Amino acid sequence: MTPLTLVPGKSSPSPGPAVVTKLEAYTRLSADERTALARVSRNFRFVDARRDLISEGERARHVHLVLDGWACRYKQMPDGKRQIIALFVPGDFCDVNAYILKAFDHSIGAITRLKVAMITPEEMSALTTEWPRIAQALWWHELVAAAVQREWTLNVGQRTAYQRLAHLLIEIYLRLNSVGRSHNGRCDFPLTQNDLADATGLTSVHVNRTLQELRRDALIELERKQLQIRDMKRLMEVAMFNPNYLHLEHEGRHLDASN
Amino acid sequence: MTPLTLVPGKSSPSPGPAVVTKLEAYTRLSADERTALARVSRNFRFVDARRDLISEGERARHVHLVLDGWACRYKQMPDGKRQIIALFVPGDFCDVNAYILKAFDHSIGAITRLKVAMITPEEMSALTTEWPRIAQALWWHELVAAAVQREWTLNVGQRTAYQRLAHLLIEIYLRLNSVGRSHNGRCDFPLTQNDLADATGLTSVHVNRTLQELRRDALIELERKQLQIRDMKRLMEVAMFNPNYLHLEHEGRHLDASN
């Protein structure tokens, strides 16, 4: 019944939409609440891989919720350098409140073909006023997203290439685990080495060589868009990975919905 | 009457508390709203320079609002490496909603002697329900803080040492400008070269040499905790600084409070 464990041998069930599984890492939801989440997910669209969902300068008209596929937030510099700022996997909201700002200061792009729910601000505020526990869970979601962002700053600022990649792989594995999309140390991994480079502030050449090191050290396997973590304990040690920042140990986690 | 301009020759007035000036970059506040902000700022404390305001692992019991002095958010790794994740200057809130999470995943430390308001969650929610425009402005504040965090990830991930420092100096100058604390390209700058190193992911030795380059190129002066930007235009060019992410051009900026 535990939705997440750090041990790769165990894994979470995947009993429904990723959002539900994800928010239930924070608080148990009632059937009505699950239905409400499903309802706002009915209006969705597909985005082809490598296409932008939102581009810098646009104004957000909807809250996006990733139903399937991976996306990333990125910023591009005038000289063409690109930094992937964040990754979105199923169950992630892209900017619950971004529509407040006049113009996006970055872009959101699809990594794989993407299925995203388009939720209007009105639906969003109806959802949160009607279901306070969902509102609370969305708060938690946003705060965790901010914490992940901070950890990324630390990652590119202080860790070596080897540690950076190790850290990123672990984070992704655990986040997928919390939406029931990783099992036994294994998960989908659609990022190219170029994407990894842009996410870690390295070059793709160096990512390539560093991944080979991680493989040589029997820490991971990574091929055909599939990641297998072979030794999570040691991988966490070398990455100096501290799962605190994912805030998966909330006290409300095991509470049942009261209605 | 414009609260901010990118031209170093101009500067904003500083008509009262930094928070008010800051939030008025987003929306004009009424006298009552200003009073409300002043009221929640009455309960403050001082923190000595170089001491922690909150340490990793603690639970936040208050929202902190910097009234005077500088602080930083930082994370430390087991090997002693430190990354400064964010800077707080007067008018900045530290984590409007952090009390939702069980434990802080980072620390907040004073850079200078610090005067911070301690606002209880209850005061906070009273403030926002009673004054919706303040609630809106706090939203904007949080979204801008998130945008700054993203820009920092880009900064350490993609820019050279020279660009990183240039970018950071500009950001600080502009943020101080929006609370009326910089004028004619000049502002306080209490960070040591060590702090700069931790904020940019460089070593203090390299920061030292790179600052010398920036001085040699007649872009800045920096001594005795005072920064003087000598050529903002050129500095922005070399840093590839795009002020978008500070979201200072909100349409509501020039609106008068309607009550």
Add this chain to the structure above:
DNA sequence: CGTCTGGTTGATACGACTCAAATTTGGTGG
């Protein structure tokens, strides 16, 4: 006057980048 913190300098080492090319993989259409 000594001590301490922060800033500066020099010499050397290394992690990561650059450029260029080869190889493999995956998708597409004939």
Add this chain to the structure above:
DNA sequence: CCACCAAATTTGAGTCGTATCAACCAGACG
């Protein structure tokens, strides 16, 4: 099902930016 093409991965050689280590210096402070 195979041929083809583009995208992604891999390899090698050489370079550069930044780190490291170790002094030394200047000003602030008790």
